[in-house]
Amino acid sequence: MSVRHALLALLSDGPKFGLQLRQDFEARTGEVWPLNVGQVYTTLQRLERDGLVAGEDADDDLADGGPRKHFHITPAGEVELGHWLRTPPDLSSPPRDELVIKVLVAVQVAGVDVHEVIQVHRRYVVELMQQWTRLKADATTADEDLGFALAVDAELFRLDSVVRWLDAAEGRLRRRPVDVAAAPATPRTAAPLPMPAPRRRTGLRR
């Protein structure tokens, strides 16, 4: 999440002082996505320069003698915020997923039981999910943390998809019981993650 758009969003429900923005920013995003709070002031300056927010000096001064600035979002800022909200993030290229890579490699390495490798990862991910779910179960008694609950759900769905992939991978490997690692190695030096050569299905489907 960009600090820029987070600040526009915070200003969209009314003008705020810089310090207040900093506190709101921390309160709303800090717990789940710790972000660099130091950027808040420089980002505000840039937003002001670009005409997306406007600041006025307030009547009272800060203790250190500088003027207190009161910020509000401009119409151009609202347009920018609306545009950003509706622009899908780029999900076109798959992320480099270390867990996927480990399982793919485990299929190749002789003497490694890929099912055991899968289970180690599955257990770890389920344990993480138990922790998030515990948080969710405890949190909703005080239901002001809607944002927090949504973020925890997002994390649970993400981890859930990992477990589902591991289950699917295990099923696929079981249906294809030929031991790839034990098969005579075909020289395949260039490709780090070769696709297994198509093999005739053995009649072991259950």
Add this chain to the structure above:
Amino acid sequence: MSMLEMRQVTKRYGHGPTEVNALRGVDLCVDPGELVAVMGPSGSGKSSLLTIAGSLEAPTSGEVFVGGADLLAMSRNETARLRRRSIGYVFQDFNLLAGLTAAENVALPLELDGTSVKVARRAAMLALGELGLDDKASRFPDQLSGGERQRVAVARAVVGDRRLLLADEPSGALDSENGEAVMRLVRAACSRGVAGVVVTHDAQLASWADRVIFLRDGRVADSTAAVPGPESLLTGGRPS
């Protein structure tokens, strides 16, 4: 003392060429107040484990204790009473009685066990309400959606004074919101001291449990460690 204790339980179906070893020596203890989830691929023995724990089937070998009582030493009448009074069971295919309304289905085990109709109905309405089914209480099962039927089955299993709750895929036909409502109800039962075992393919549901065991080919292949405090998630130190 464990509410459920299974020792070296095996289950064999059929014999000769059709023999299936559904369970091959399972040990499982569940304490009062504890919720255990059972995960594992299709055919790994999850339902077999649950039906044996619920005294619906006898193991081929091994021992099963519910509340300290040896299931194998009980008469049919005694296990029937145990099931009615102490064990809540959610079947993979719901198992509602077609001739009874949702509320009557939920109240039935209580009424069979001697609770007055009025008290049983009130408990039934309460459980249905917690699953968002207040307005469906007087419908018959064939007038309910699959997910609604499933929630009625869950309500029936948690109602009353159960000590052991066994649920086989209690969320199979539910969306995530209703799946969560079911698990909250199950958790609430456990916080009253009920011991729970939930069989599920769904890791999000399983993650409500204190402990997750993984079955494979009729054996407990693995299980999660105790859930650490949630602080560990928010302090950043997540291993990669």
